[in-house]
Amino acid sequence: MxxxxxxxxxxxxxxxxxxxxxxxxxxxxxxxxxxxxxxxxxxxxxxxxxxxxxxxxxxxxxxxxxxxxxxxxxxxxxxxxxxxxxxxxxxxxxxxxxxxxxxxxxxxxxxxxxxxxxxxxxxxxxxxxxxxxxxxxxxxxxxxxxxxxxxxxxxxxxxxxxxxxxxxxxxxxxxxxxxxxxxxxxxxxxxxxxxxxxxxxxxxxxxxxxxxxxxxxxxxxxxxxxxxxxxxxxxxxxxxxxxxxxxxxxxxxxxxxxxxxxxxxxxxxxxxxxxxxxxxxxxxxxxxxxxxxxxxxxxxxxxxxxxxxxxxxxxxxxxxxxxxxxxxxxxxxxxxxxxxxxxxxxxxxxxxxxxxxxxxxxxxxxxxxxxxxxDEEANWPKRQVVIQAHRGDVPQQYHHFSLHEDPWKLVHPSGFGKETFPGSPKLELYNLREDPRQQHDVSDEFPDVKARLQKAYEAWFADVSSTRPNNYAPPRIVIGTDHEPTTVLTRQDWRHTKGRAWAADSNGFWLLESMKPGTYDVELVFTDAQNSGQATIRAGDHAEKLIIQQGKRRGHKIRMALPGGKFSFSVDVVFGATNQGPHQVIIQRFSTP
Structure with a gap:
């Protein structure tokens, strides 16, 4: 053998x-x-x-x-x-x-x-x-x-x-x-x-x-x-x-x-x-x-x-x-x-x-x-698994979740594309072993099960929401380190403020952190060649102006001082009657005091 x-x-x-x-x-x-x-x-x-x-x-x-x-x-x-x-x-x-x-x-x-x-x-x-x-x-x-x-x-x-x-x-x-x-x-x-x-x-x-x-x-x-x-x-x-x-x-x-x-x-x-x-x-x-x-x-x-x-x-x-x-x-x-x-x-x-x-x-x-x-005979104690996800900055209790405890599924399918849902939650209960397609809500037949699972979900939500202080604060991008001397800021990671999140006329800001103040080369990048315009670049309380030349996607650069510590970074670009954000921003460390 x-x-x-x-x-x-x-x-x-x-x-x-x-x-x-x-x-x-x-x-x-x-x-x-x-x-x-x-x-x-x-x-x-x-x-x-x-x-x-x-x-x-x-x-x-x-x-x-x-x-x-x-x-x-x-x-x-x-x-x-x-x-x-x-x-x-x-x-x-x-x-x-x-x-x-x-x-x-x-x-x-x-x-x-x-x-x-x-x-x-x-x-x-x-x-x-x-x-x-x-x-x-x-x-x-x-x-x-x-x-x-x-x-x-x-x-x-x-x-x-x-x-x-x-x-x-x-x-x-x-x-x-x-x-x-x-x-x-x-x-x-x-x-x-x-x-x-x-x-x-x-x-x-x-x-x-x-x-x-x-x-x-x-x-x-x-x-x-x-x-x-x-x-x-x-x-x-x-x-x-x-x-x-x-x-x-x-x-x-x-x-x-x-x-x-x-x-x-x-x-x-x-x-x-x-x-x-x-x-x-x-x-x-x-x-x-x-x-x-x-x-x-x-x-x-x-x-x-x-x-x-x-x-x-x-x-x-x-x-x-x-x-x-x-x-x-x-x-x-x-x-x-x-x-x-x-x-x-x-x-x-x-x-x-x-x-x-x-x-x-x-x-x-x-x-x-x-x-x-x-081991075919392995012991697997009964458990509960909760799945929840929806749009928005902070999770909302009951919004778009499902709790599973074999054979039960307690679910509130209120929609991923929504940040909130109106009114009170309309919870549904299914026996997945008998009804895997979720065709028959059995809430009225098993009110005790529904109430027990709802209480378990509420305890879960309170627990995961209190993992750390300020539990849902977004992480920050750290700039100017030897790990990443050049940082590319994109719309993927910005905190959205206006327009549809990735639309051309939308805007947002980035949450940044630097170990100490420093001088950086900042380049603004656009999706295509733009008309002429003017950008206002803000880093914390400090702001700089930059003229955007017509017909260029890249090359719009300025050297500016950025603060130490935690700060927000944003760019407002005015093209005629429109105000929008850049497509990307490239920040490269030049020097640090």
């Missing part, structure tokens, strides 16, 4: 305790870890989840040799999921409460999976989407990742794109360890190539590694997708994954969009296959944990299995993801578990598997689900 076969038998026939995990880590070496998370791929966008149209053959095959967490919850939108996944904590504890205008930034004091594994001797790398802050001290390279190849903001094609590379999924300009770097190829392929190079280097140096591959696909925009796959999907019957009938005139556009999304999904799947073959070539697959999940519901109203909902919804179709857990050393046959688990559980699960102790003062909300994968 080979040593790998012996340990498979051991793991499948004995109750796995923390002691046996530690023994395995000592005997075989700690496992490597790869986490792959796609962006806006829904819970039903997989062959193994019943989708007969979108092709995911590599993942379908992987599930046959993996554990599948079949009742795994995420947040309804991007950044909150990422904050919870990285920290094992509800995102409301982390100051990350929305997806843009400064509310997708995670407090730098948060402890991430990458920091814990780095401190335990792992090499760490991230490839793709971070979406928890673009400037020091909020970048992934400030939060434990030693090798970083990422895009800014919440996706390519947003105001945080590097100038001159806007919206480019093919040949994008990415941030390589903080430096804007032009790349060749399709973005998803680039991320997997970079991750595989990182893995090869770690193996050559005989180091354990943690690679986080977070694709921005199949998030929009949809103009740039793998062409051959797109053409193939245009010939498929994509109406099979519509969840409602559409007027005939809308069908061609919907089919085209779904063909583009499906092409991006199958491209991710092909890259998973490439990665697995690389692990086989390097002879490290047996003791490498590979996890695959998506960050929220699908970005269109399409097939989500026996559920309802999509991205931004707190119904199950908007907050469920399959989680595939592949670890050949420990899991030899397919396992399907239906216990209630969530994004907050990933950190403690990985620390268990890697035999890494959590700091004694670290408060987490998740629990390790590793025992569920190793």
């Amino acid at each position: 080979k040593i790998g076969d012996h340990h498979r038998v051991l793991f499948r026939t004995a109750i796995l305790t923390l002691t046996s995990i530690a023994w395995m880590a000592s005997a075989l070496g700690r496992p490597n870890v790869i986490v792959i998370m796609s962006d806006d791929q829904g819970v039903g966008d997989y062959g193994f989840m019943g989708n007969g149209v979108i092709k995911t053959p590599e993942l379908d095959a992987l599930v046959q040799h993996s554990a599948l967490m079949n009742r795994f919850y995420v947040s309804p939108v991007c950044a909150p999921t990422r904050a919870s996944l990285m920290t094992g904590r509800y995102n409301y504890r982390t100051r990350c409460i929305d997806t843009y205008v400064g509310r997708a930034m995670m407090d730098p004091a948060e402890v991430t999976i990458a920091e814990l594994l780095r401190d335990a001797g792992y090499q760490t790398g991230i490839y793709g989407k971070w979406h928890l802050g673009d400037s020091y001290p909020l970048r992934p390279m400030d939060q434990g990742f030693q090798d970083c190849l990422v895009h800014r903001g919440g996706g390519i094609g947003q105001p945080s794109d590097p100038i001159g590379a806007e919206g480019k999924y093919t040949d994008p300009t990415l941030l390589k360890n903080g430096v804007e770097t032009p790349m060749k190829g399709y973005c998803t392929d680039i991320y997997f190539d970079a991750a595989m190079s990182f893995i090869e280097s770690a193996v050559a140096e005989q180091n354990s590694f943690f690679a986080y591959i977070a694709t921005n696909a199949p998030h929009g925009p949809f103009h740039d997708v793998p062409d051959e796959l797109y053409k193939e999907y245009l010939t498929a019957d994509l109406s099979e994954i519509f969840v409602k009938d559409l007027p005939a005139k809308r069908v061609p556009a919907e089919v085209d969009k779904l063909a583009r999304i499906a092409a991006m999904i199958t491209n991710i799947d092909e890259n998973v296959g490439r990665l697995l073959r690389k692990l086989d070539d390097l002879k490290i697959r047996d003791n490498t944990i590979l996890i695959y999940l998506n960050d929220n519901g699908p970005n269109t109203l399409r097939y989500v299995g026996d559920m309802r909902g999509m991205k931004t919804h707190v119904d199950d179709g908007g907050v469920r993801s399959p989680l595939v857990f592949h670890w050949p050393t420990a899991i030899a046959v397919p396992i399907v578990r239906d216990e209630l688990c969530a994004h907050i559980d990933l950190l403690p699960t990985l620390m268990d598997a890697c035999d890494v102790d959590l700091p004694s003062d670290l408060q987490i909300d998740g629990r390790s689900f590793l025992p569920l994968l190793m």
Whole structure:
């Protein structure tokens, strides 16, 4: 019997305790870890989840040799999921409460999976989407990742794109360890190539590694997708994954969009296959944990299995993801578990598997689900998981939340796009085991259950809202440090004040901090060549004027003194009768007293 076969038998026939995990880590070496998370791929966008149209053959095959967490919850939108996944904590504890205008930034004091594994001797790398802050001290390279190849903001094609590379999924300009770097190829392929190079280097140096591959696909925009796959999907019957009938005139556009999304999904799947073959070539697959999940519901109203909902919804179709857990050393046959688990559980699960102790003062909300994968009879005490996310600066009690306690779901789907909801909450109660599509509100039949869960939600909201003083104050960007002498301020991280958040005539301000006063070169950047105008640049109580020359996107520069400490920074630009903000601002340290 080979040593790998012996340990498979051991793991499948004995109750796995923390002691046996530690023994395995000592005997075989700690496992490597790869986490792959796609962006806006829904819970039903997989062959193994019943989708007969979108092709995911590599993942379908992987599930046959993996554990599948079949009742795994995420947040309804991007950044909150990422904050919870990285920290094992509800995102409301982390100051990350929305997806843009400064509310997708995670407090730098948060402890991430990458920091814990780095401190335990792992090499760490991230490839793709971070979406928890673009400037020091909020970048992934400030939060434990030693090798970083990422895009800014919440996706390519947003105001945080590097100038001159806007919206480019093919040949994008990415941030390589903080430096804007032009790349060749399709973005998803680039991320997997970079991750595989990182893995090869770690193996050559005989180091354990943690690679986080977070694709921005199949998030929009949809103009740039793998062409051959797109053409193939245009010939498929994509109406099979519509969840409602559409007027005939809308069908061609919907089919085209779904063909583009499906092409991006199958491209991710092909890259998973490439990665697995690389692990086989390097002879490290047996003791490498590979996890695959998506960050929220699908970005269109399409097939989500026996559920309802999509991205931004707190119904199950908007907050469920399959989680595939592949670890050949420990899991030899397919396992399907239906216990209630969530994004907050990933950190403690990985620390268990890697035999890494959590700091004694670290408060987490998740629990390790590793025992569920190793022992069919493992005890899993009843628990509650709360998911809440909506627009706005401060979370509002009852607004757009769901509380889960198997089999119950208490939900108030008041709408992600709203900052507040009018009137009293109209709470709904569902038995998901009997009614997974949430068709029958059973509040009147089980008033005691509804009242108990409502009280539990209120206690949860009070708890997560009091994690730290001034709990929901946005984090600040720190300028002028050796970590980042040049800071790019974008509309992703500004605090919005007028107009639609990213519209040309909108404006906002940035919350900055500097360790001491200094002189900086400030450059204003616009989306296109402008008419002449005048900008007023304010840093705290100090203001400077700058003439904007006609016909220039860039090159509008001024050298000015910026204060030390905490201050707000804003730019008001007057073009004729309009007053707006810049597209981006580049601040470069010149000198400090």
